[in-house]
Amino acid sequence: MVTKASIKKVKKSVQPLLVVGTVAVDSVETPFGKRDECFGGSASYFSYSASFFTPVRLVAVVGKDFPSQYRKVLEEKNINLEGLQIHPTGKTFRWKGKYDFDLNNAQTLETHLNVLLQFDPVVKGGNQVDYLFLANFDPTLQMKVLKQVERPRVKLVALDTMNFWIQNKRKDLKTVIEHVDLIVLNDGETRQLTGENNLIKAARKIRDMGPDIIVVKKGEHGVLLFYRDQFFALPAFPLDSVFDPTGAGDTFAGGMMGYIAKQNSVTFDTLKRAVAYGSVMASFTVEKFSLDRLRELGGSDIDERLSEFRALTKF
């Protein structure tokens, strides 16, 4: 007999938003402090941020040394970790970076890919994914993930990348870009990918490569959203104390995709609010090291900051 309770259970086990990315151990130095061996990684920031809006499933790899308390951080937000592979011998991916007083640019001091070198992402239940986020990663692996989800069932595929792949794996990257609906880049990457200085012209060029939706992050200068022929511009939420920018971009993407998945709609209006929510989530992350600030967030904090944000952009 199908009871209400069993229907509810079935619904709950569906995880409409999937992220494939990295789970890492970071060491970070900013002008305001230093933190060794803290919790990081694109999929960690993304999924924690998105989980405020919708259930999230994570696909990533860690080593045997991955601290159990970091796993618990993701579990406290009910993030589905069935896709988190644990390598039997390797070590977890480690990143060490430093920010100078101009907090816009991270200086990478050390990168130890470790288990990432053998990462073979496996998406179980690829026919159950509604929304997919391909975090910054080798484009050949991103393509491998994409092949495991069922098109056209999946409603929106979003992609992040970085200067390294644009420069060194341009051809593979372009193949992935052809197959996604949304791409999120910072302004430098947008210019690098297109060779076009004007961001509006650059966005048009990217649209011609495939995606309908282009999100250009400009750090302290806000976000531009291009959706087909429509355009939306949002300044950044003003912060007088950016403490640590690590994870801001992934937190932004998590808030954005989480909101889209929650609304289960890809209209221009939803997208506009989604980038606003993404900005709000990122504005929290940068106030403390690692996921510390996100972990403190209470029920109304997010919506309160969104209201504040709306007020200071309205004229």
Add this chain to the structure above:
Amino acid sequence: MVTKASIKKVKKSVQPLLVVGTVAVDSVETPFGKRDECFGGSASYFSYSASFFTPVRLVAVVGKDFPSQYRKVLEEKNINLEGLQIHPTGKTFRWKGKYDFDLNNAQTLETHLNVLLQFDPVVKGGNQVDYLFLANFDPTLQMKVLKQVERPRVKLVALDTMNFWIQNKRKDLKTVIEHVDLIVLNDGETRQLTGENNLIKAARKIRDMGPDIIVVKKGEHGVLLFYRDQFFALPAFPLDSVFDPTGAGDTFAGGMMGYIAKQNSVTFDTLKRAVAYGSVMASFTVEKFSLDRLRELGGSDIDERLSEFRALTKF
């Protein structure tokens, strides 16, 4: 007998907005074209832009060589030119500049101050000025102007400056800043003046120097407005074809001050709309050389673009 007509005439002769700045002959080269000996100068752009909102009075100096057709450009907008001194022998101030593909920074090729070297700004009827704009200029001359207007009668004094004065006449500049209500700077100047990288902290430092209102122009990234403890952020109006950025800042200031003077009010709401109008005016200026685009503007063009602007920033 005081008739309606005579009252109207008296009212019309009052020019509530005064600008003191430069009237120049520019030669400009951009990646898209070249124009020699075209009409320029901070007071020209400012007053033409402001004249769409309110009557404007201009104080500046030119040489005997100043082309009569440029004077006619200002006259076509009924700009009061009684304060435009004509030097009997000297030549008009000339600026020659070039922009590379990154249109954010002008490269000055030649500056011939000419008549500016002996400029002694005279404000007649200093007791009739409601709104005053001190365009970018030697701060000692700006102070000289300020002493000719009646405080507290004047309702708002606004100031523009540039990196040269911040570096070379910091003490004199700080004296002027102490005496003004509004200062308009670009982001680089804001950081240079305060030694503070974070613009919110920088604005607080400037507020401590005197002005209640700080407007930070960020070019393609929009504008920040600080009014006492309140904050407003506006992205730039999106342009895919910036043709010539010369005069954008002065046109912005003209639209902003023109709107404030028209509303005859200095509330936070007025200021927010004023920077939006300023941005709209600047977005026109950069579409063509010199004042060419402003001169084409018809009745509803400005409000139409403002509506468009509002739509693409609302979420």
